[in-house]
Every structure is written in C-alpha cells, then in structure tokens.
Amino acid sequence: MTKRQKRMVAVGALVLGVGLAAALGFTAFRKNMMYFYTPSDLLTGKLAAGAALQLGGLVEKGSLKRGEGLAIEFVMSDCHNAVPVHYEGVLPDLFREGQGVIATGHMDAQNVFVASTILAKHDENYMPPNVAKAVGEVDGKHSCAPFKSVTTASSN
Amino acid sequence: MWTWFHQLASPPTFYRFADVLAPWLFGLAVLLIGVGVYGGLFLAPADYQQGDAFRIIYIHVPAAALSLSIYTLMAVAGGVALIWRMKLAEVAVVAAAPVGASFTALALVTGMLWGKPTWGAYWVWDARLTSELVLLFLYAGVIGLNQAYSDPRAGARACAWLALVGVINVPIVHFSVTWWNSLHQGASILSVEGIRNPKISGDMLWPLLVSLGGFYLFFGAVWLRRMQNEVLWRERNARWAQQMVAA
Numbered sequence: 001m002t003k004r005q006k007r008m009v010a011v012g013a014l015v016l017g018v019g020l021a022a023a024l025g026f027t028a029f030r031k032n033m034m035y036f037y038t039p040s041d042l043l044t045g046k047l048a049a050g051a052a053l054q055l056g057g058l059v060e061k062g063s064l065k066r067g068e069g070l071a072i073e074f075v076m077s078d079c080h081n082a083v084p085v086h087y088e089g090v091l092p093d094l095f096r097e098g099q100g101v102i103a104t105g106h107m108d109a110q111n112v113f114v115a116s117t118i119l120a121k122h123d124e125n126y127m128p129p130n131v132a133k134a135v136g137e138v139d140g141k142h143s144c145a146p147f148k149s150v151t152t153a154s155s156n
Numbered sequence: 157m158w159t160w161f162h163q164l165a166s167p168p169t170f171y172r173f174a175d176v177l178a179p180w181l182f183g184l185a186v187l188l189i190g191v192g193v194y195g196g197l198f199l200a201p202a203d204y205q206q207g208d209a210f211r212i213i214y215i216h217v218p219a220a221a222l223s224l225s226i227y228t229l230m231a232v233a234g235g236v237a238l239i240w241r242m243k244l245a246e247v248a249v250v251a252a253a254p255v256g257a258s259f260t261a262l263a264l265v266t267g268m269l270w271g272k273p274t275w276g277a278y279w280v281w282d283a284r285l286t287s288e289l290v291l292l293f294l295y296a297g298v299i300g301l302n303q304a305y306s307d308p309r310a311g312a313r314a315c316a317w318l319a320l321v322g323v324i325n326v327p328i329v330h331f332s333v334t335w336w337n338s339l340h341q342g343a344s345i346l347s348v349e350g351i352r353n354p355k356i357s358g359d360m361l362w363p364l365l366v367s368l369g370g371f372y373l374f375f376g377a378v379w380l381r382r383m384q385n386e387v388l389w390r391e392r393n394a395r396w397a398q399q400m401v402a403a
Contacts, residue, residue: 007239015235022324025333035282056337058157092276094205102339105184119276122342126210126356128201148337 002123034150036102038078041151042113055113056102056147057119064097076103076113083107085102087115095121102147121146165244167387168396174380181380185373192367212270214364218371220263223291224326226256226375230298231323234316244310244383245389249301249319251382255375257300258296264288275339283332284340291329294322308390 001009026033036056041047060082063075071088074083084128085103100123105115123146162170196214205208230249237245265287268278279285298315305311333342344355354361391397 004239011238011320013233015323017261017325018321022328026328030196033283033332034338035280035337038337083355092274094274099369105365117276119280119339120274121339122206122274122341124342124350126213126344126360128357128359129204130201130359132204146333146342148336150337 005085031150034148036147037150038147039076039081039083040078040149042083043081044151045119048152050106050108051126052104052106054102055085055115056100056148058144059095059099059101061097076101077144078147078149079120083113084111085115087118089117091118092120094122135137157272165242167243167391167394170244171384171387171396171400176382176386177365178377181373185370185377188246188370188373190370192363192365193198194368195363196367197362198223200363202356203360206274209273210267210360214367216263216266216270217364218268218368219259220288220373221368222371223260223288224264224329225258225290225372226252226259227319228323228326230256230315231326234319234388237316238313238320243390244387246309246316247383247386248379249298250308250312251317251386252335252379253298253302253315254296254300257292257299257380259371260288260292260295261376264292277339280315280339281300282331282338282340283336284338287325287332291325294318294325295381304305308386 001116005030012023030047035139036054038049039055039057042053042055055076057076057078060077060094063073067072067073069088070090071086072091073084077083077084086102087105095118096130100121101114102119102121103115104117108114166174193214196211200211202208230252233245233248233252236242237249264285267288270354271280272278298318301318302315303309305314330343333340334336334347343350345351345361349355356364388397388400
C-alpha cells in the first residue's frame, strides 16, 4: 500500500468510525434527545408520577376554555391520547385551537397537567391567508407527526 | 481536463483565476440577494399564521443552509488536503471557516429574534438549536486550531482532521427535527416530501430560492478572496507573489 492509500484508509476509517459511534450513541440516548413527551407517554404510566416535564401536542379543537384573568384550560392531544391542561400566564401569539404547543409543568393529583410556561410549536407550512382559507380549516393543516412518542421504541 | 485541474491547483494560476471569477460572483450575488430580499419583503404575501414575522426566512434559511454546506465543503477539502497533500485544498479549509462561523452566528441570531414572538422564547435546548450551536463551536475550534500553529501547513492539516470529525454534526443538524421531538419545525423544502411538493406557497418560495442562490454566490466570492489572501501570505517569498504585490 502506498502512503497515499494509507492516508485514504485513515480518513475513511475516521469518518466511518465517528459516524458509527454517533449512530450508536444517539440510538442509545434517543430519549435524552427528545425535547418533550407526548400525552401518550404520560398516560402509559412509565414516567414518574408528578415529575416536572415538557409535554407537546395539539390544542384540541373546541376544548379551549378561558377562566378568570389569564387562566385557561384546554385539552392537549397527540391524536392517540389527550390530557387536560391548566395554565395561567402569558401565551405566545400563535397559541390557538389546532396549534401545536409545548407546555412545561407536571401532572397533579386530579390528572390535570398544570403548566408553568407554554411555547407555540410552529409547523413547516407557509402560505398566504387566502390559500389557508381555501385549503380548509386551520386545524386540518396540522398533523400529529411532529409529536413522537418517547417511551415506545420507534413510532413516527 | 485533468491538466487544467492540476494547473489550477498551482498558486499563481489559482490567484489569477480567482481574480477574474470573484467580481462576477460578487456582482451576481448582490443582484440575486437584492431581488430575493425585495421579493421577500415587498412582493411575497404575509403568512396566514405568523403575519410578517415569517419574512426572516429570506435571511435565516440561506444563512442556516450555508452554515451546513460550508462545513461539508471544509470536510471534503480537508479530505483532499490530507490524502493528496494538496496545498490549495488546505487553503480552502482555513479560508472557509470564518465565513461559515459568521453564517452560523447569523442563523442563530435571526432564529432567536424570530423565536421570541413566534414560539414565546429566544432559546430552548432542543436538538436543532443545540446542534447548530455545536456547529458554531466546531467552526470556532477550526479557527482557533489554525491560529495555534506557526506552520500554516501543519495548522491546516490539523483543521482538516477536525473538519472531518465534526462533519458528523451536519446530518445531525439537518435531521434533528425528523429524528427527535424538537421545538423547531420540520423542513419545508429539503425533505423527501418537500422536494416534490414544497410546504411553502409558490409566491413565498421564489424569493427564498433567489435569495439562497445569492447567498451561495456571495459565499463563493468571499471564499475566493480569502483563499487569495491566504495563498499570497503563504507564497510571500515566491517571486510571483512579490511581482503580484508590486504590480
């Protein structure tokens, strides 16, 4: 083998090795890479009861109820399971029914998720309002695909 | 064809070639970025959800795309530099790093400015944002490593190794939104589905594509100029370089 071929092997082995290590590492730590859990994860009972966590899903249509002041209640769904959420505070502009949101908080004794912050999760669709109207309800454009279950091995 | 490549790899030939090419790339880049940004800010309609806030994509998306492309380019040039010991490939690696770092920083800053009104937070530690920040650190590492060597060839080769190790982060940044749950949304254009049927309406898409083209050409122009500087510095004792400076 010439010196050049040896260097070629070294470079190839490095890239493959790092790639393999990353693939193994990230497969093992898949759970830790997840920014939020889904309502399905919460209801399987595999998570510690009352643990502080981030929960992501869609605001179910027709579930939003405004209480006194800034208090709101709504149902967060990942198309398989749903969890009631209670929140009191400022909401991002994009918050609405049918919108993907991520809430930080914990499940209380009455099985209501009490949130301390709510972030809006935007989706990858961009269109002018008249097109959005023609496509149909805003709700119809949102999908549950971005909300992957953490506790089940691989569900997309 | 091959002889032309070999000739181009010689510093004086490259220097003159870049001198001719760079102004054209720069002029075209200014034109395309101008058209793209004008189209994005004035001609494209407001988004049905975000209103005018979405218009940051005409800067954010090209900057983010370049941050990944430039690192990939550095890894490829790094491989060539290590295997074939090609001087011009070494120059290509070290000249690209500061430009890549700038675009990464621009992508992060524009993303944060958009994130606050849209998501409700400037920063979260989700997979996309974190891996893009790691990319910025990788660029900083390449820049720092290059500065740490007094011998430019040894420095460039160390940078090439780091570029090759770090290139694993590029697919991680791109697929982070597919593999894991993240706050950042998925890809509108560069996904299996998006390529066939972009998830962004046509009158918003064309200024983005024009702006993307302009940013890439701009990078090309800046990269060539930086490579010229690096070549001139490395060859400062050569007769052609002294003649070039004297002229």
